[in-house]
Amino acid sequence: MPVFQLASDNITFPPPFLAEENGLLAVGGDLSVERLLEAYQHSIFPWYDKDSPILWWSPPERFVIIPGDIHISHSMRKFMKKHDVRIEVNEHFSETMHLCRMVHHSDDEWITEDMEKAYCSLHDSGYAVGVEAFIDGELAGGLYGVSIDRCFFGESMFTLIPNGSKIALILLAQELERKGFVLIDCQFHTDHLESMGGISVSRDEYLEMLSEGITEVKGYMY
Helix, strand or coil: CCCEEECCCCCCCCCHHHCCCCCEEEEECCCCHHHHHHHHHCCCEECCCCCCCCEEECCCEEEEECHHHCCCCHHHHHHHHHCCEEEEECCCHHHHHHHHHHHHCCCCCCCCHHHHHHHHHHHHCCCEEEEEEEECCEEEEEEEEEEECCEEEEEEEEECCCCHHHHHHHHHHHHHHHCCCCEEEEECCCHHHHHCCCEEEEHHHHHHHHHHHCCCCCCCCC
16 A cells, blocks of 8 residues: 655545555644544554654554453552542643653654644643543653543553552543543553553444544543
């Protein structure tokens, strides 16, 4: 399959099924709020480093967590009963995203300065969400992603002390379940996410889930 060159004045993407076997669909364009929202609604996301053009991906398989199926291990349940755990949502988005970049990613990896600026704009528009987890009052970890209607698209997590990102994901999933969210998109498989209830779905299944979860383009109202 060809890799499509995106025009700067047109936010429309080619159909996801035209992506290469590895999921690469298109190159170029920009990280405007409008283009990012268009991408996420059609199973597409940006992923690239500072030395490459913007690359857009739609993998043939997607890793997701159904909010109500989040797995909490026996040891984690004991930990959560023993400690005061809580999350804050959208209190410090830019700091949360920057910590995701600095804790796990060097400057030459995929959370670039341009990505930070773009997702802060997405946050200002009501769509990007930052979650910070606290254990016994101490900042322990967090995550950020994009929320459109009843779909949450996870982007990155960070941990400062043990169990920090797990607490962020568990408590967020419980909140999303209460709000009737359809999925948490994890993009790619990891053993860690599988242990927390993640499953693989085909692109077609994923698009069906998006169709169920996005009936209007509205942001996250916490």
